[in-house]
Structures are given as structure tokens and as C-alpha cells.
Amino acid sequence: MVMFWASLLAISILLYVLLDGLDLGVGLLSGLASGEARRGAMLGAVAPIWDGNETWLVVTAVILWGAFPVVYANLLSAYYLPVIVMLLGLILRGVAFEFRYKTQRLRWIWDLSFAGGSLIATFIQGMTVGALVEGLPFTNGEYSGGEVGWLTPFAVLCGVGLCFGYALLGACWLVRKCEAEVRDVARRQIPMLAIGVLAFLVAVFAYALAEHLPILHRWIDRPYLFVFPVIGAGAATVLALSILNHDDYLPFYMVAMVFVAAFGTLALSFWPYMIPSVITVQQAAAPPSSLAFMFWGCGLIVFPLMLLYTVVSYSVFRGKANTTAGYH
């Protein structure tokens, strides 16, 4: 039962990263775009799906609370300000979709809140994961790092890295969904973003080696973990080829595969810990009576339906978005 909920948690986090990652990436790129029409087209490419994507964050939060309450309580309280500022970023990003078309004179406010909200949320997500990898200060199972115990150069590096990562995902989504100028600009951005992501990965690896991060031991213990970087490298090669071939569809799936590989690497390096070297999955799990109660309703019936619903809503909006008319 614990494994079941750990898997559902992993699926929810991965779906969130992939799906909201692409929206947030498009948001980041819209901050770089000049011109009303282009920004409108970019917004339109994610408008139908962003809300459903964000739902996976809430799903992640409630699975964490219901199935692993100790981790939920420890992480959210340790990341107090980052979590609240991230929520603020997501709210600003979300209402921008709704209010942008209610005004023309003040549209710049909503364009700013779309790009700025995406930037804040992305950076914080990367930073918090980075701090977790490096190891949060814990004493006797309680967070003891104070107000900014998560703020380290490595965490900031990871925040910047995720901005590149999501932007890459977003650019590939734009190539897939859009046409004409928006697609061409996004295609030109992909190599630069990909180089940025690569540089980030090299920097992370160098830092981990230099600082002797405990997570590195997992790699020596478990050589099979190297299968994920190999998959990631393969996907990156196909990505490069598909860009050279001007393929509109492959790049997105390849970048998604890179993300899956990165996620798999991270998850298996953490195992069996949820908070590295502090709390294991088994220790964090709620009592069996709670897990069973959730299993028979949410786990067995509703979760599969939610996956189905996600697939259906994506297939409704498949193909190129109508960018010439903007999204309105």
C-alpha cells in the first residue's frame, strides 16, 4: 500500500513537471517576446490546458498530506516563504489568462503577471528541489535551518537550471502547437536553451563532485542508475537531429523524455528516502487505516479517471492552435 501511494505521488509529480512545466516555459518565453500578436499566440498555445495542468500540483499536495503527512508538514513549513511566493506566482499567472482580454490599455499588467508569475514559480520549484538534493538542515527529524536555510548557491543554480529546462520544454511545445513566426522564433531558441540546460547539468555534476554531496554515493552503490542519463543523452541526440530536420513534433517528446530521465535519476537517487538522509518513504507513510481508506476510492477509481480525463482533454486540443486569430 505504501508503494502504491509512493507510485501515485511519483506519477503526479512527473505529470505536474511535464505539463505545467511546458505552460510555465511558455510563460517565461513570452517575457522575451516582443509584440502583442506573438504574446497572444503564445498564451493561446497553453490557454486550454494550463488549469488542468496546475491541478496536478494540488493533487501532489493532497497525496503528500494524506499518504506521507510527515513529509508534507516538514517540507512545506521549511519552505515557508518559497511556497507562499510560488503560490502568488501561480495565482498571478493564472488570472492573467482570464483578465488579459478584459482590457487593452492595461494589458501590459497581465502580460507582465503572466511572464513574471511563471518566472517566480519556476525558479522556486527548481530552487526547492535543489535544496532538497543538497540536503536541508535537519536536527532529530525537525527542520532546523531557520528562515532561509534552503538558500544556497546550489539551490539558486538549480532554480536557474529549471528556468532553462522549462523554457526548453515550452519552446518545443510552441514549435509543436504554433505556426509562422512564433514557431520559427521558438525553433531558433531551442539550441540556445538546450546548451543552457547542458551547461547547468555539467555545473551541477561538478558541484556535486566538489562538495561530495551524499547523494553521489547512491551512484556508486547503484550503477544501474546510469541507464537514465543514457536515455537522456539518447533523447538529446534525437532532439538535435529533429531540430536540424525542422520536425515540429519530435522535439517536444524528446525534451519530455529528457525530463522523465532526469526525474527517474532523482527519484531513484533519493530512494528509499523522501527527504534525503532524514525520512524514508516507509517512515513517512500514514497508518495503514488511512492508506486503505484512500485506496478504495481515490486510488482505485478516481485517479485512473483523472488520467483518462487528462488524455481526453489533450486529444481534444491536439494539432496546431489557431494562432493567426490569437486565442481570442
Added chain:
Amino acid sequence: MDMTALLLSRIQFAFTITFHIIFPSFTIGLAAWLTVLEALCLATGRPVYRVIFEFWLKIFGVAFGLGVVSGIVMAFQFGTNWSVLSKMSGPIQGPLLMYETFTAFMLEASFFGVLIFGRSRVPPWFYLFSTAMVALGTTFSAFWIMVNNSWMQVPSGYVLQNGVFVPNDWSKILFNSVVWSRFPHMLLASYLTGAFCVAATGAWYMLRKLYHAEARIMLRMGLGLAAVLMPIQLLFGHLAGEYVNTYQPSKMAAIEGRWNDEKPGSEVLFAWPDVEHRRNLFAITLPPPFGSLIDSDSLTAAETGLNSIPPANWPPVVVPFFAFRIMVGCGLVMLGLAWLGSYLSYKHRLAYNRFMLWLTFFSFPLPFIAIITGWFTAEVGRQPWVVFGVLRTADAMTPFLTTRQATISLAIFCGVYAFIFLFGTFYIYRLIRAGPARKPFELPHIVVPNRPMSLADDEPIAEPSHVIAGE
């Protein structure tokens, strides 16, 4: 433990949840009303029901969207500010909120897509079914939230093991008299909110001599529903009071402003509770046995006073005392309005009685005030406990939260919420002012199931064209 951080955390929770409850309490009622309209339209074939349906569906979309946005925060706030509570009660509250999120996502989000997209794509019966499913989804949401809160009011079905509330009987947690008096109380409150908002809108059109046919139906149905539901609501309010009297004597004594044990009890109608000297100033009191009659349905029952409860276990007396009276006051005014308005409507005199129309128009804040003050009574009255009798609020907070962090987060929430609330309410106001469209409903260019507010997108504000040319 930082006491200022504790106070700020409590204010923050109160602020964010008060802001949030405004929207669900409106949309739960509205969803049910939309189902009735759609059913009436199918049954009678009268197009006017369709026109009203489409009009309120747009407003539903905006309010629903604001409810979703403000609700996301709630899923995180237990962990950020109340880490001890969320660690201890996670095995019970976590699963309950998970059911809330999952059922809401499944029913509300997916079937709402059909409401927006599906009119021309699905058979009429399925459209009606989808409307009912959205209403059912909002009702389920309310149910899980009420179960969750009722467990904090009267914890049951658990054992405390190693500082964790371990559930050992979910049927006790889900099916107990506390849940089943409070859940209907909240549901009826939401229906009444919907009813009064609809009636007030109808009254406004009547006063402006617009949309006469639609306005008449809104007025008649809104007031009629309220006239039927109000007495039932008073009954469930009374039942909800009984659980307070049984399980939470400190809250009851604060609500009643009762200082000394009495047998039988008297009933304080109005007073100014002077907590320092443990007495009531300017009290208007009904003699015994009215207090026992109201609180315990008995002529002779003994009622507990605050003096026999240690002051460390008292709630802040003044808040539940006044919040409760404001709630009941709003309820009685709504009852009077609903009955009088329905009587006039039955006699076909309401449309000409401008005074009554104005009263109905100005009544729309009453159900919101009643709901908020009702929750203040329940939640502030529960203090100093977060899980009544078991865990104190002061012990439930994140132990290392500082005043500075709590100040920053509270300021952020106030700023952002004020900002989106202003835009949201302005937008609903503009929709209502514009009124129902009598042309056949057309789909806006892009409306999508995951963007409820997009339904109301079809008319961007017209602004001077040189602004566009300049871009």
C-alpha cells in the same frame, strides 16, 4: 514559540478562508439552481428558462474560477503554518481533503466542460445530467470539507498513537450527528445564498424596467425557494446548536454570554460581555427557562457557565457572542423578506411595490454575512483548541515560524487577494448589469473546459482604437 507569529498565522488562515468561502457558498447554490432551470426548460420547453440558464452560467464561471484560484492556497496552508497539526492529523484530515480534491476535480472540472462546450454536441438529457453532476460535485466538495471541519470540532473514530491521530473507525468520522447537522446547515446556507442573489438580480432588473419576463422568474423562484428553505435552515441551525451544547460547553457559554451555571438557564438576547469582570453590561435577558428551552429543548436542564470552565479554555467570548447574533439576525431578516416577498408575488403585487423591490435588491449581502459570521462563531468559538479538547491552536503551529515570515506572507496574501477580488467582483457586476442575452446562445471563439471564466469572454471592453493602433 513566537506569539506574534501565532496571531498572524491565525489572521492569515481566517483571511484566506473567509475570502475563499464567499465563492463556493455562491456556486454550490447556483449549480443546484442551474440544474433546476435546465430541468424546467426540458419539461416546459419555455425558452425563457434557457435564457436565464445561459446568463447565470456565465456568472457561475467567474465565481467558480475565483473559488478554484483561492482554494489552491488552502491545500498548502495547513503545512506551511500548522506543521504540527498537519503532522498529527494528516492521517485523518489528509485523506478527507484528498477525497475533496479528487471528487471535485472529477465531477466539477470534467462536466463543467460539457456545460460550456456540449450544448450542440450532446443530447439534451445528457446536458441536464452534466449540470446535475456539476451540482453534485460542488455538494460533495462541501460534504468532505464539512466532515473535515466537524472532526476538528468533535474528534471521533481515532486513537492517539505516538503523537499521531490514527483513524480506527472511518464510519464514525463520516457518519455522525455532528456532520449530518452541520453539512445540511452549510448546504442550505449555500442554496439560500444562491436564492437571494438571484432574487436580488431580478429585483434590480424590475427596478430598472429591464428583462421583465426573466426578472419575474428570478424574483419568484428566488424568493419562493428562500421562503421554503429558511424555516428548514432555522431547524438545522438549532440542531447544529445541540451538538455545540453537548460537546463544546465553552463555545455554548460564550455564544450565550452565560457566566454562571444555571438550572434552568436564562437567555441573553443582547448584551455587551465584559470579560474582565465576568459579567454582561446592558443585558436584555429572557428569564428561565428560556435558555434551557433553546439550548437543550428542556424546561429544567442545567446549563454550563464560563465560570465553571478554566479561563485557559475559554474562547475569545466577544467574537462568537456577536457573530452568532449577527448570523441569526440576518437569518430572521431573510425569513421575513422571503415570506413577505413570496406573498406579494403570489398576489401579483410585487412588481409594483418598489420599496419591497429595493429591499430585495439590497438583501443580497445578507446570506454572505450570515455564512461568514456563522463560520466565525464555529471556528473562533472552538478556540483555544484547533482539534477540540485534544490539541491547542498554540501547540499546532509550525514551531520555528517567525514573526517576520508570517508578516511577509500575510501582506502578500492581502495584496494579491484584494487585487484579484476587485477585478473578479467588478467583472461579475458588469455581467449582471449587462443582463441576459435574448439571442440564441453562441459559443465564444475559444472556450475551454479548464477555463471556466472564458465563458464570459465574448465581449472585451471597447476602448479607443488609437490605443490598439499604437501597439
